[in-house]
Amino acid sequence: AEKPVPGGKEVLVEFEDGIAWVQLNRPAKRNAMSVGLAHEMNEVLDALETDDRCGVVVLTGVGEAFSAGMDLKDFFRATDGLSDIERHRAYRSTRAWQWRTLMHYAKPTIAMVNGWCFGGAFTPLICCDLAVTDEKAVFGLSEINWGVIPGGVVSKAISTVMGDRQALYYVMSGEKFDGAKAVALGLANEAVPKEQLRARTAEIARTLLGKNPTVLRQARMAYKYSREMTWEQASEYLTAKVDQTNFVDPERGKEQGLKQFLDEKSFRPGLGNYVR
Numbered sequence: 590a591e592k593p594v595p596g597g598k599e600v601l602v603e604f605e606d607g608i609a610w611v612q613l614n615r616p617a618k619r620n621a622m623s624v625g626l627a628h629e630m631n632e633v634l635d636a637l638e639t640d641d642r643c644g645v646v647v648l649t650g651v652g653e654a655f656s657a658g659m660d661l662k663d664f665f666r667a668t669d670g671l672s673d674i675e676r677h678r679a680y681r682s683t684r685a686w687q688w689r690t691l692m693h694y695a696k697p698t699i700a701m702v703n704g705w706c707f708g709g710a711f712t713p714l715i716c717c718d719l720a721v722t723d724e725k726a727v728f729g730l731s732e733i734n735w736g737v738i739p740g741g742v743v744s745k746a747i748s749t750v751m752g753d754r755q756a757l758y759y760v761m762s763g764e765k766f767d768g769a770k771a772v773a774l775g776l777a778n779e780a781v782p783k784e785q786l787r788a789r790t791a792e793i794a795r796t797l798l799g800k801n802p803t804v805l806r807q808a809r810m811a812y813k814y815s816r817e818m819t820w821e822q823a824s825e826y827l828t829a830k831v832d833q834t835n836f837v838d839p840e841r842g843k844e845q846g847l848k849q850f851l852d853e854k855s856f857r858p859g860l861g862n863y864v865r
């Protein structure tokens with residue numbers, strides 16, 4: 590029997606040819622993120638990791654927003670009154686999906702920014718591997734505008750993709766900017782007109798689906814972990830990671846690649862994939 594589709598309340602999932610479109614589903618609240626959404630998103634991402642219908646996750650929003658950030662009512666005000674332990678649990682649930690899970694997810698992830706993207710939404714945006722945005726989407730580190738600092742892990746997350754001058758400018762001014770600017774700032778790979786957003790995102794996802802999934806996973810992990818190591822450690826780790834990749838790859842990709850290029854002369858690695 591087919592597995593049930595995960596989510597269904599504040600998170601919707603749609604499968605399409607190997608792509609799982611994971612949608613924040615609180616359009617009336619501009620997809621502001623509540624405590625309930627965090628719990629549901631953790632279940633959804635956990636389920637998709639071992640679901641064969643999902644080869645790539647696209648994270649996006651229903652309606653006119655990607656996400657208007659943390660829900661000021663159903664996250665902040667709702668947790669302010671809780672005991673310290675209960676509050677800790679709500680924050681942990683948000684931390685879990687927004688960065689811990691996404692950053693080290695077993696499958697490739699693409700954020701598709703379809704509209705408003707504020708504050709806390711920057712964390713899952715940055716922790717997806719790639720991001721494509723509507724050129725007219727509106728972004729902002731709006732925390733300063735309502736009297737808080739970019740918390741959660743937003744300040745840390747932006748420092749991994751934006752330069753200090755740019756990051757501090759937006760942290761301090763709370764000024765909004767558009768999708769084209771988000772690309773210039775390093776927050777997204779590409780900005781496209783709204784009518785091309787889904788097709789372009791699907792095209793990138795299909796490119797990823799064409800790769801050896803084991804090697805693709807190892808390549809993403811190797812990049813993310815080595816970034817925080819010294820050169821000495823990274824060199825040793827990456828050399829070991831190459832061997833480990835070879836060892837765990839059921840496709841024997843490297844052998845195939847070498848054979849097809851050196852012996853059969855049937856493809857050129859500089860120009861495309863080996864035949865899988």
Ligand code: ACO
Nearest residue numbers: 617618619621657658659660661662705707708709731732
């Ligand atoms: N938290 C709680 N409710 C929200 C949020 C939010 N972050 N964003 C929107 N909503 C709610 C509104 O309160 C409103 O609810 P109501 O219909 O029950 O009154 C509904 O969503 C629609 O919002 P509007 O403001 O009417 O929508 P509009 O399209 O005019 O504006 C915009 C959209 C610009 C996104 C605006 O809602 C906004 O500024 N939201 C807050 C953005 C923000 O600063 N988020 C917090 C970032 S900081 C952090 O995440 C830690």
